[in-house]
Amino acid sequence: MSGTGKVILVGAGPGAPDLITVRGADALRRADAVVYDALAAKSLLDLAPPEALRIDVGKRGHDEPTRTQEETTSLLLRLAAQGLTVVRLKGGDPYVFGRGGEEASACAAAGIPFEVVPGVSSIFGALAYAGIPITDRRHGASFAVVTGHKDPTKVTRETRWDLLARAADTLLILMGMRNLAQIVDRLLESGRNPATPSRAGSKHDSASRWSTPAPCSISTGRPLPCST
Amino acid sequence: MSGTGKVILVGAGPGAPDLITVRGADALRRADAVVYDALAAKSLLDLAPPEALRIDVGKRGHDEPTRTQEETTSLLLRLAAQGLTVVRLKGGDPYVFGRGGEEASACAAAGIPFEVVPGVSSIFGALAYAGIPITDRRHGASFAVVTGHKDPTKVTRETRWDLLARAADTLLILMGMRNLAQIVDRLLESGRNPATPSRAGSKHDSASRWSTPAPCSISTGRPLPCST
Numbered sequence: 001m002s003g004t005g006k007v008i009l010v011g012a013g014p015g016a017p018d019l020i021t022v023r024g025a026d027a028l029r030r031a032d033a034v035v036y037d038a039l040a041a042k043s044l045l046d047l048a049p050p051e052a053l054r055i056d057v058g059k060r061g062h063d064e065p066t067r068t069q070e071e072t073t074s075l076l077l078r079l080a081a082q083g084l085t086v087v088r089l090k091g092g093d094p095y096v097f098g099r100g101g102e103e104a105s106a107c108a109a110a111g112i113p114f115e116v117v118p119g120v121s122s123i124f125g126a127l128a129y130a131g132i133p134i135t136d137r138r139h140g141a142s143f144a145v146v147t148g149h150k151d152p153t154k155v156t157r158e159t160r161w162d163l164l165a166r167a168a169d170t171l172l173i174l175m176g177m178r179n180l181a182q183i184v185d186r187l188l189e190s191g192r193n194p195a196t197p198s199r200a201g202s203k204h205d206s207a208s209r210w211s212t213p214a215p216c217s218i219s220t221g222r223p224l225p226c227s228t
Numbered sequence: 229m230s231g232t233g234k235v236i237l238v239g240a241g242p243g244a245p246d247l248i249t250v251r252g253a254d255a256l257r258r259a260d261a262v263v264y265d266a267l268a269a270k271s272l273l274d275l276a277p278p279e280a281l282r283i284d285v286g287k288r289g290h291d292e293p294t295r296t297q298e299e300t301t302s303l304l305l306r307l308a309a310q311g312l313t314v315v316r317l318k319g320g321d322p323y324v325f326g327r328g329g330e331e332a333s334a335c336a337a338a339g340i341p342f343e344v345v346p347g348v349s350s351i352f353g354a355l356a357y358a359g360i361p362i363t364d365r366r367h368g369a370s371f372a373v374v375t376g377h378k379d380p381t382k383v384t385r386e387t388r389w390d391l392l393a394r395a396a397d398t399l400l401i402l403m404g405m406r407n408l409a410q411i412v413d414r415l416l417e418s419g420r421n422p423a424t425p426s427r428a429g430s431k432h433d434s435a436s437r438w439s440t441p442a443p444c445s446i447s448t449g450r451p452l453p454c455s456t
Binding site for chain 2: 013014018022119127135138143164
């Protein structure tokens with residue numbers, strides 16, 4: 001099919017528009033269509049040509065539900081099949097908790113060419129601006145990243161708190177605020193050193209309030225006062 | 229001290245020069261001095277003004293030894309104290325196995341202003357170009373990153389292979405080639421599913437030979453034939 005375009009999965013980085021990569025910014029400047037959601041900085045859309053399509057897949061309107069991943073994936077394939085160069089702009093890195101893997105494999109299955117432009121993961125970017133190196137050979141040389149939105153009193157395949165408590169030096173828990181107290185209890189009863197520095201915070205906290213050496217336990221999510 | 233400059237720790241990203249962030253490239257364009265090593269793309273030095281100092285701390289000369297971390301840190305502080313804006317250009321992300329934490333805390337201790345510009349970690353960047361999402365909700369929702377250059381038959385504080393075997397879905401082992409056989413043995417005897425997809429490779433392998441879904445075990449280091 002001579003009219004086939006392509007899909008470029010671009011990581012927008014952790015929030016500030018100038019933390020996108022040079023390659024990602026260049027991809028936006030050459031886009032025929034940009035498919036974005038609430039996780040990427042809106043000012044990045046200004047990099048795309050004025051005539052480029054700009055499609056928000058984070059929401060449809062004030063009272064309409066968010067699009068499903070299947071709808072978003074179908075949209076990408078349809079636009080590319082029309083011959084367009086489609087930038088799928090995603091917060092952080094497309095392949096780190098970003099569902100980019102699903103979009104990439106859908107392209108592969110449909111025979112649509114695709115590229116991936118990695119981005120600064122919000123995991124590391126947010127920590128860096130909070131003054132926290134995720135590794136530091138003086139303190140910690142390994143880390144594990146897990147999501148904390150599952151019920152920590154249940155033993156699930158996904159989250160083995162009993163092993164995670166001691167498996168890695170730094171433990172980063174995403175979306176952990178709702179279950180924070182139970183997660184802390186599970187980690188401590190499973191042998192995590194209670195003296196491990198820890199910090200809980202959200203994007204609504206001032207980064208200047210964070211300063212914690214590795215190894216540490218970190219939980220991010222909705223606002224909560226910082227605690228040591 | 230009115231003449232004090234500053235140190236900007238800039239992550240150069242995983243290799244290709246255009247995978248630096250826009251902010252990192254801007255910092256190079258305004259640098260009075262760039263302190264770099266072998267892990268950052270040399271062509272990035274061209275972004276700095278012609279008159280900027282360019283100092284290679286990866287090696288001193290053909291027959292002289294690599295500088296120690298202490299020498300590099302002292303150099304950064306000395307240049308900034310002279311009033312220069314010093315970019316410390318580091319491969320990947322400054323705070324991910326990059327010793328950026330040591331350089332940042334030395335600046336803080338010396339009263340030298342510093343900034344951190346995160347970069348695309350080589351961990352994620354290399355995997356993305358190898359076709360491997362480190363997470364994919366269809367297969368894996370957590371990951372752990374460890375170094376594999378320690379002797380895996382010894383139980384060290386740093387590397388708890390017995391726990392890591394089952395703690396996280398995707399396990400990424402850096403610098404693991406030398407001890408690969410022993411690491412695999414330790415992981416399997418500690419309960420890692422032998423059916424877990426795995427891939428071993430190095431920067432000398434063609435990325436196109438890699439294609440592995442999460443969860444998986446990955447080891448990178450010096451060249452070795454890929455195996456499933």
